[in-house]
Amino acid sequence: QVQLQESGPGLVKPSQTLSLTCTVSGGSISSGSYYWSWIRQPAGKGLEWIGRIYTSGSTNYNPSLKSRVTISVDTSKNQFSLKLSSVTAADTAVYYCAREADIVATISPWFDPWGQGTLVTVSS
């Protein structure tokens, strides 16, 4: 079964760019009709969807983050990545990657499975 694993620096300085990668194992990122998403959760708070990418490269971003977010995919490495620029302390959170349900099956996909999450702290 498909598993996802986030990786990247756990500490980023203010105003710099946060970069994370999600590695997909147990299946090809290109197989099926899936979007791949990033979601974050500040400590003690709720979930916030950041954005998603299809293997064709098509993306959708949360309007509140759109100006700072870039999500890309590398099918040769079975990975997709997140870049969030001009970070502040408010971007400190656990970042999750997740696969959405097959869009052939539904127009309102759910997130399953999820990666275990990685904590990114923004601090000087």
Next chain:
Amino acid sequence: QSVLTQPPSASGTPGQRVTISCSGSSSNIGSNTVNWYQQLPGTAPKLLIYSNNQRPSGVPDRFSGSKSGTSASLAISGLQSEDEADYYCAAWDDSLNALFGGGTKLTVL
């Protein structure tokens, strides 16, 4: 504050039935299906209910979901101590943005 509104907390005793509500609008819950996630302490969220009322394989039938108009509910019957967790509703809006509720912390007394 989240576009989807959930009560911040809920509680019940073992064996009881508990419901968690999720309120939205015509542009999200009113026109799209609702999914629910369970987040046990210190772990990643896990899919609990999809497409309003469908359970993934492995989820006990004690968990059920429903939707009416612009609101949805998650019901847990026969409450167990291991159900103590945070629960999140989620839906897409008509602009293809994924929305989450603020989460409900369920305490088993």
